Amino acid sequence: MELQDNVPRWTPSPNRSPHRRQESETDNESVTYSQDDIPFNNNNPTKNFPFSNSPPPHIATIEAPSLRVDSEIKRFLEMEKYEAPPIFREEIKGNSTTTGFAYEVVPFNTGGGNEGIYLTWKDLWVTVPDKKTGRRAILQGLTGYVQPGQVLAIMGPSGCGKSTLLDTLAGRLDSNTRQTGEILVNGRRQALAFGTSAYVTQDDTLMTTLTVREAIYYSAQLQLPDSMSRSEKKERAEATIREMGLQDAMNTRIGGWSVKGLSGGQKRRVSICIEILTRPKLLFLDEPTSGLDSAASYHVMNRIVQLAKQDGRTVVASIHQPSSEVFELFHNLCLLSSGRTVYFGSISAANEFFALNGFPCTTMRNPSDHYLRTINKDFDAMLAVVVAVLDGCGT
Numbered sequence: 001m002e003l004q005d006n007v008p009r010w011t012p013s014p015n016r017s018p019h020r021r022q023e024s025e026t027d028n029e030s031v032t033y034s035q036d037d038i039p040f041n042n043n044n045p046t047k048n049f050p051f052s053n054s055p056p057p058h059i060a061t062i063e064a065p066s067l068r069v070d071s072e073i074k075r076f077l078e079m080e081k082y083e084a085p086p087i088f089r090e091e092i093k094g095n096s097t098t099t100g101f102a103y104e105v106v107p108f109n110t111g112g113g114n115e116g117i118y119l120t121w122k123d124l125w126v127t128v129p130d131k132k133t134g135r136r137a138i139l140q141g142l143t144g145y146v147q148p149g150q151v152l153a154i155m156g157p158s159g160c161g162k163s164t165l166l167d168t169l170a171g172r173l174d175s176n177t178r179q180t181g182e183i184l185v186n187g188r189r190q191a192l193a194f195g196t197s198a199y200v201t202q203d204d205t206l207m208t209t210l211t212v213r214e215a216i217y218y219s220a221q222l223q224l225p226d227s228m229s230r231s232e233k234k235e236r237a238e239a240t241i242r243e244m245g246l247q248d249a250m251n252t253r254i255g256g257w258s259v260k261g262l263s264g265g266q267k268r269r270v271s272i273c274i275e276i277l278t279r280p281k282l283l284f285l286d287e288p289t290s291g292l293d294s295a296a297s298y299h300v301m302n303r304i305v306q307l308a309k310q311d312g313r314t315v316v317a318s319i320h321q322p323s324s325e326v327f328e329l330f331h332n333l334c335l336l337s338s339g340r341t342v343y344f345g346s347i348s349a350a351n352e353f354f355a356l357n358g359f360p361c362t363t364m365r366n367p368s369d370h371y372l373r374t375i376n377k378d379f380d381a382m383l384a385v386v387v388a389v390l391d392g393c394g395t
């Protein structure tokens with residue numbers, strides 16, 4: 001199948017769209033789509049899962065998904081269109097044999113001062129032991145970047161590899177995993193210097209008997225360097241509490257299952273506070289909004305985005321199912337499915353990308369719901385059974 005230059009590799013051509021198949025079996029007819037042509041269809045659930053491994057007959061003509069980076073990142077990665085800083089061009093000259101685009105395209109600052117962190121990864125593979133096949137790939141050739149002042153959201157169905165990608169980038173993989181590919185910090189293969197990054201895990205492991213003030217103060221005393229005086233550490237702790245909007249809860253006990261204390265959202269913010277006390281330039285957040293209602297999620301994410309913008313921090317966050325409001329806070333989106341990149345690019349271009357590929361998001365729909373539902377194939381087997389049963393009943 002011939003592909004147009006500017007469309008992603010896995011794009012089904014309009015002539016081979018499943019929707020067109022339903023309407024006509026002749027390949028020469030031209031078909032146009034409106035937004036309403038391709039809604040999620042409860043009467044025909046199979047229509048909703050274009051990335052099925054074994055699609056039902058009427059969508060069998062879709063190309064097998066060779067999921068790669070989207071056209072947006074490809075555009076970004078084209079050197080001639082990218083105004084690279086001089087030092088960056090020198091780097092490329094010195095590596096003329098380098099073919100990977102992470103080297104060639106990502107703007108970075110090589111200064112060692114207070115500049116932010118440009119993190120890029122290229123052709124990242126992670127495998128784990130597997131009884132049947134020896135090893136199983138859980139990340140398959142991922143490529144992407146995140147830059148200072150921006151928040152990258154890693155999204156995808158459960159088990160697609162979000163936490164694994166986060167762990168890989170943060171250098172926290174389990175010992176039974178194997179990793180290949182490149183991770184570059186400011187354009188170079190180097191380990192993150194001590195104190196430059198922080199990782200907020202999914203679980204809030206906090207001392208339930210402490211108040212917010214105590215938890216953050218003690219953490220500041222323990223984490224901050226000896227070169228800082230006691231009062232400077234106290235000042236830093238207070239500033240951080242304010243940054244995360246916890247000043248009104250300063251004297252509230254954290255609490256747990258037996259003693260009521262902070263709300264779930266406040267606990268998340270205390271966990272984040274503790275990790276950002278040292279002012280890390282790079283922040284990894286695993287599901288920062290898990291267990292939070294949409295208002296609390298918005299509050300937490302909004303604070304994080306503000307912190308990224310105001311201090312030029314680089315933030316990578318895995319996130320399950322953000323509301324529209326939360327989704328719009330992010331700068332870039334890395335959408336994964338079964339360990340592969342489905343989409344990598346700006347939040348604003350994601351809609352165009354899905355529409356271009358025959359799955360436009362209707363205006364009233366939450367875009368993140370739409371993308372996740374479009375790429376999720378976990379329940380295809382069940383849906384195929386349902387369709388077969390319905391067919392058997394003559395419905």
Ligand SMILES: Nc1ncnc2c1ncn2[C@@H]1O[C@H](COP(=O)(O)OP(=O)(O)OP(=O)(O)O)[C@@H](O)[C@H]1O
Binds near residue numbers: 156159
């Ligand atoms: N160390 C490991 N050994 C074996 N399998 C692993 C390991 N780490 C991850 N996996 C598997 O890799 C897949 C991806 O896991 P991961 O936790 O990254 O997914 P996720 O997208 O974060 O999921 P969720 O949204 O449910 O938290 C899963 O099938 C998981 O079982």
